[in-house]
Amino acid sequence: MPERSSTPEASSGQNPILEVKDLTVAYGGVTAVAGVSFQVGPGELVGIIGPNGAGKSSTLLALAGAVRAKATTLTFDGTPLLGRKPEQIARSGFALVPEGHHIFGGLTVRDNLRLGEVARRGKQGLEATREWVLELFPILREFLGRQAGLLSGGQQQQLAIARALLSEPRLLVLDEPSLGLSPTAIDTVFDAITAVQRSGTAVLLVEQRAQQTVAAAARTHVLGEGRITMTLGPADATDAELLAKAYLGS
Amino acid sequence: MNFLQALIDATSAGAVYALAALGIGLVFGVLRLANFAYGEIITASAYTLVIVWPMNPVLAVLGAALVGVAVALAMNYAVFTWLRSQSSATLLIASFGLSILLQRIYEGVFGANVLSASVAGGLSTSIDLGAVRLNLLSVVTIVLAVLLLVGVQLFLTRTSIGLQVQAASADFRIARLLGVRSGLVIAVTFAISGFIAAAVAFVLTVQSGTVGPSFGVQPTLFGLIGAVIGGLRNLRGAVVGGFVVGVALSLLTSWLPPEINPFRTAFVYLLVIAVLVLRPNGLFSAGAGKVRT
Numbered sequence: 001m002p003e004r005s006s007t008p009e010a011s012s013g014q015n016p017i018l019e020v021k022d023l024t025v026a027y028g029g030v031t032a033v034a035g036v037s038f039q040v041g042p043g044e045l046v047g048i049i050g051p052n053g054a055g056k057s058s059t060l061l062a063l064a065g066a067v068r069a070k071a072t073t074l075t076f077d078g079t080p081l082l083g084r085k086p087e088q089i090a091r092s093g094f095a096l097v098p099e100g101h102h103i104f105g106g107l108t109v110r111d112n113l114r115l116g117e118v119a120r121r122g123k124q125g126l127e128a129t130r131e132w133v134l135e136l137f138p139i140l141r142e143f144l145g146r147q148a149g150l151l152s153g154g155q156q157q158q159l160a161i162a163r164a165l166l167s168e169p170r171l172l173v174l175d176e177p178s179l180g181l182s183p184t185a186i187d188t189v190f191d192a193i194t195a196v197q198r199s200g201t202a203v204l205l206v207e208q209r210a211q212q213t214v215a216a217a218a219r220t221h222v223l224g225e226g227r228i229t230m231t232l233g234p235a236d237a238t239d240a241e242l243l244a245k246a247y248l249g250s
Numbered sequence: 251m252n253f254l255q256a257l258i259d260a261t262s263a264g265a266v267y268a269l270a271a272l273g274i275g276l277v278f279g280v281l282r283l284a285n286f287a288y289g290e291i292i293t294a295s296a297y298t299l300v301i302v303w304p305m306n307p308v309l310a311v312l313g314a315a316l317v318g319v320a321v322a323l324a325m326n327y328a329v330f331t332w333l334r335s336q337s338s339a340t341l342l343i344a345s346f347g348l349s350i351l352l353q354r355i356y357e358g359v360f361g362a363n364v365l366s367a368s369v370a371g372g373l374s375t376s377i378d379l380g381a382v383r384l385n386l387l388s389v390v391t392i393v394l395a396v397l398l399l400v401g402v403q404l405f406l407t408r409t410s411i412g413l414q415v416q417a418a419s420a421d422f423r424i425a426r427l428l429g430v431r432s433g434l435v436i437a438v439t440f441a442i443s444g445f446i447a448a449a450v451a452f453v454l455t456v457q458s459g460t461v462g463p464s465f466g467v468q469p470t471l472f473g474l475i476g477a478v479i480g481g482l483r484n485l486r487g488a489v490v491g492g493f494v495v496g497v498a499l500s501l502l503t504s505w506l507p508p509e510i511n512p513f514r515t516a517f518v519y520l521l522v523i524a525v526l527v528l529r530p531n532g533l534f535s536a537g538a539g540k541v542r543t
Contacts, residue, residue, distance in 0.1 A: 064427055090429035102424045104417055111407075115417050118410065119429025167429065 017042045017171055017202050018063070021073035025058045025226075032058040033069070034226035040171065040204050045197040047213040047220035048206045051247055055226040056206045057099055060175050063204075064096040065089045077170065090119040095169035099176045101156040103163070105149025109140055112148050112159055116166030125168070132199075133162045136192050154185025161192060165201075172196055173204045178212075190216065210243045222246040254382050256504045262388035264496030265395035266453050270473025271492025272402060273446035275485045279419030280439050281334065283341040284474060284482065287325060289466030290352035291444050294321045295451035296461040297360060300367040307370070315448040322444025326437060334436075349467075356463040364462040369455045391453045398449055399489065402442065406485075415439055419485070472499065475518070479525040480532050487534025495521075 016039035025033035033055040040046045050056055062069035063076075065086040074081045076094050090096075103112050113133070117126065134141045137158040143151060148159060157177055164172060174193065178186040190212055197203045197216075207213040214220045215237035222230040230246050237243075270288070277285050295314040302310035325348065333344055373387040406412040411434070417425040418435045426432055450469055455461060472495050480491020498521060502514040525533060 066423065066427065085432070086423075086426040087429050087431050090427055096427050098424065098427065102421060104420050104424075106420060107413075107416060111413055111416075114410070114413055115425075115428050115430070118414060163428070 014041050015078065016040060017044075017077055018204065019073055019075045020059075020063070021071060023059060023062060023069055023071040023074060025055070025062045025067055025069045027058075027067075032226055033062065036221075036223070036226070036228055038221050038228065040202050041218075042170075043197065043200045043202055045193070045203040045205060045217045047217035048204070048223055049208065049210045049213050049220055049246065050223035051208075053225075054223040056223055057175055058226075059223070060096060060098075060173055060204070060206055063089075063173065064094065066096075087119075090167065091121075093121075093168070093170040094173065095119070095164035095167050095171070096173045097160045097164045097175065097177060099179060101153070101160045103148045103151075103156050103159050105147065107148055108144065109146055109148050109151070109159060110144045112163055113140070113144075113166055116163035119167035119169075121168075129166060129168055133165050136165070136195060137162050137188075152185075154181045154188065157181060157185065157189055158192070161189065161196075165196065169201060171202045171204060173206075175206045176208060177205075178207060178209050186212075210247065211237055214243065255384075256501060258382075258384065258388050258392075259504070260497040260500035262385070262391040263500035264493035265392050266450055266469065267472050267476050267496035267499075268489045268493040269395050269398060269446050269450050270469050271477040271480065271488045271495075272399065272485070273443040273450070274470070274473050275477045275480075275482060275488030276402070276415075276439050276443050276446075278477070278482045278488075279485060280415060280422065280436055281330060281341065282338045283330060283345060284338070284477075285325075285443075286342070286345040286470065286474070287348040287352060288345075288443070288447060288473070289464075289468075289470030290349055290356070291318055291321045291325070291447040292451045292454070292466030292469060293352070293356060293461065293463065294318065295448040296455045296465050297356070297365070299369050299451060299455045300365050300459075300461045303367050303369045310369070311452065314451055315445055318446075318448030318451065319441045319444040322440040322447065323437060326440040330440075331433070331436075334432075353463045353467075360463070362463065364460040364465075366460045368459055369452075373456050387453070387456055394449055394453065398446060402446075405442070411435070411438055419483075472496065472518075475522050478532060479522050481534040482532065484532065484534045487532055490534065491532065 018040040021037045023033055023036045024031065036059055038046065048056055048059065058067060061067045063081060065081060065084050069082065071082060076092060079092065081089060104115065120126065139155055140159060140162055148156065151159060161177065177189050181189065193203060193205060194216060205213055205217060214232050215234055220232045221228045222232065232246065274285060274288050277283055295318040298314040298317045299310050302313050329344055329348055330341065333341055373390055376383045376385050406416055414425065414430045414435050415438065418430055422432065454469060473492050476492030476495035477488035478491065480489065481487035495518060498518050499514060502517055503511065506514055
């Protein structure tokens with residue numbers, strides 16, 4: 001049970017685009033996620049923070065169909081996600097940028113971006129999306145013909161997000177996009193995430209950078225040992241004591 | 251001039267094994283399957299050529315290609331689709347079993363003895379160019395291999411599905427998260443490898459004019475060896491490895507003294523051992539790959 005909830009559970013008056021109730025993920029006998037419930041409304045930015053091993057990545061992989069999971073309810077845009085293949089989920093407008101970039105280093109930046117277009121429902125509006133994505137990450141335009149593996153860590157993260165955006169998702173899910181990046185690169189990534197949310201795309205952001213995430217998100221769930229232990233609102237971003245408690249527990 | 255002739259013959263032999271390595275390497279890329287049953291796809295196409303050629307050469311070539319693709323797809327859907335989430339070792343053993351099973355089926359259907367027919371007999375002639383005698387089949391083999399290699403390269407780099415095959419080969423899990431349809435990519439890869447197997451069958455059937463139940467075993471073994479020394483995870487490396495094995499076999503056949511010539515394959519295996527001791531992941535290894543899930 002959440003110890004604190006500064007904001008409503010979901011945006012009022014609209015059906016959630018993502019609804020998660022009692023999500024459980026176990027690897028063999030080890031439970032990684034133990035009954036997590038949350039919602040993401042259309043166009044909302046929702047954060048999940050927590051220490052290493054809290055179950056953040058497992059939660060996202062379960063949503064994306066990459067690991068087996070159980071849940072009372074797990075729907076994206078009203079459609080059940082359980083039992084669907086990762087590629088089916090990706091093609092339904094759900095884009096996951098997994099932890100660690102995972103760009104295709106042997107391919108060019110252009111080809112990586114082309115792969116992002118695989119999950120699109122059609123080519124309508126493709127040129128406009130390409131242009132928007134390259135405006136969001138102008139450095140990629142310069143390096144379109146370059147082998148992606150030669151980009152810096154920050155540039156690779158930008159490429160991973162750009163690739164996901166080219167599928168024109170209704171929900172962009174990011175797993176620790178700031179991991180291992182320089183402060184400047186982190187700012188670039190966070191600016192882009194905010195811009196994506198402002199464009200109307202819902203964002204589910206998993207992060208270790210608590211202050212920045214809590215400030216940007218409509219609400220941020222704190223995950224610890226596979227459970228949501230607390231839910232914070234933007235006003236809590238300046239409460240250092242609360243953020244520390246969120247991570248370290250009482 | 252003997253040297254030039256030997257070089258052309260060696261290039262031709264290298265081209266055959268480069269093709270076999272390409273067919274094997276493509277499937278390994280997406281499925282992490284070193285498919286020992288690849289030889290039985292070659293054999294199926296070879297039987298088609300030997301049986302149908304005397305009736306209608308065009309139909310024989312088309313049929314061989316069709317049979318190669320069909321057998322490869324049937325293998326995928328009947329066996330490997332069910333084992334996709336298993337380890338590479340499980341897939342390898344399954345392919346061994348499938349190989350033996352198909353050889354016994356061929357034996358039951360076509361008999362244990364070889365079937366013979368003159369397939370594209372015209373290609374067995376030689377052209378005199380000064381002091382050099384060019385075997386027409388060698389030239390056709392080299393041209394065919396180049397066309398197929400370029401074709402596969404264009405497919406992989408210029409088409410959306412080819413790009414998806416490349417992505418799946420690099421990291422299947424991430425490719426699926428991007429919406430790449432795993433079943434389609436694997437099926438397309440098997441189909442292309444089946445088509446390439448038919449090309450290998452054509453060259454070998456023209457060379458030998460015979461086909462038996464274990465016809466495809468040797469080219470598959472050498473293609474696989476070539477792919478391993480080149481680097482199974484690197485398609486270009488696999489092709490170069492296959493080429494090197496073919497060239498080495500051909501040159502050893504030409505140059506080794508008669509008394510030790512029968513042991514030429516042993517020298518090739520020595521080469522393989524030396525390469526794997528020095529470069530365990532192959533000459534052109536691209537590092538550890540990601541397994542499919």
